[in-house]
Amino acid sequence: MLWVDKYRPKTLDQVMVHQEIAQNLKKLVTEQDCPHLLFYGPSGSGKKTLIMALLRQIFGPSAEKVKVENRNWKIDAGSRTIDLELTTLSSTNHVELSPSDVGFQDRYIVQEIIKEMAKNRPIDTKGKKGFKVLVLNEVDKLSREAQHSLRRTMEKYSASCRLILCCNSSSKVTEAIRSRCLNIRVNAPSEEQIIKVLEFIGKKENLHLPSGFAARVAEKSNRSLRRAILSFETCRVQQYPFKSNQAIPPMDWEEYISEIATDIMKEQSPKRLFQIRGKVYELLINCIPPEMILKRLLHELLKKLDAELKHEVCHWAAYYPAKEASDSRPQTKFMLRIAADLENQTNLQPYDSCDDLDFS
DSSP: OOHHHHTSOSSGGGOOSSHHHHHHHHHHHHTTOOOOEEEEOOTTSSHHHHHHHHHHHHHGGGGGOOEEEEEEEEEEOSSSEEEEEEEEEEOSSEEEEOGGGGGGGHHHHHHHHHHHHHHTOOBOTTSSBOOEEEEESOGGGSOHHHHHHHHHHHHHTTTTEEEEEEESOGGGSOHHHHTTSEEEEOOOOOHHHHHHHHHHHHHHTTOOOOTTHHHHHHHHTTTOHHHHHHHHHHHHHHOSSOOTTOOOOOOHHHHHHHHHHHHHHHOOSHHHHHHHHHHHHHHHHTTOOHHHHHHHHHHHHHHHSOHHHHHHHHHHHHHHHHTTTTOSOHHHHHHHHHHHHHHHHHTOOOOSOGGGSOOO
């Protein structure tokens, strides 16, 4: 078992990071007045850990007895029937899923799963009707139609179903949904907190950590606790005993993006851009989100550009993700734009407008 799973807190009392949030959640459950919740914050900050600990606090150990299912729905959409398949994680008291995985048909999943849960309302130990919990991941990636549908459905079935929503950015969630939830901001842990967790794991694993080693791992983690623990375990596999100057291995996908940035700087031609496109699609196939690709690519390009071009590159890096809802390939358009700017800057032989290139 990976350390990131082995040492994941099981209860709210075991939480080492975000202890204040954990205690407030515990009070919320004790008062038996649990509203809809919206957890938001950067990736790797501990949102899912808090959610799973909260479910255990509400339902006890049964919340950990989950099963993975590939669910199929036949949905009547007026003149046609829509067949949808989605992977769910469920226990007797909760269901977890990512509706955005079905694309633009996500609104149907949201409606059907909540209706289904409301019909099968559980009975608690006192003989009273309880409620089920629906955990929706990546709510910020839901279409507007799905979010409007979610708002209507969560009002209608609020007595029998509680929603726990999880996302990276609350700004992409409609105000109507945010106003109906208790919003909980889960900040990225500080480097000091990450060091504390790494030292705790090291002690449990009987590892000797050289002075400053945990601090170097935390610094390279970009304040992502999950990444820090994974890097720590990778270092343990590669070499032990640890050395004070031991290299902290970067993520493979980050090295790959660094190569893409180098390719962009070396040559700006249609042939090279087609090669780069293939590399970007390979990252997407391996489940690296487009926004992470863009962010990392920008980071690598800024290391290589002069001051005059940095402002222009940052502008287009912000422009194309903003159009992502209507453009399925913002990362490709961004690279085309940067390549065109580099051509103009270096006075290379220009090619046709990048808008004329076919990237279908």
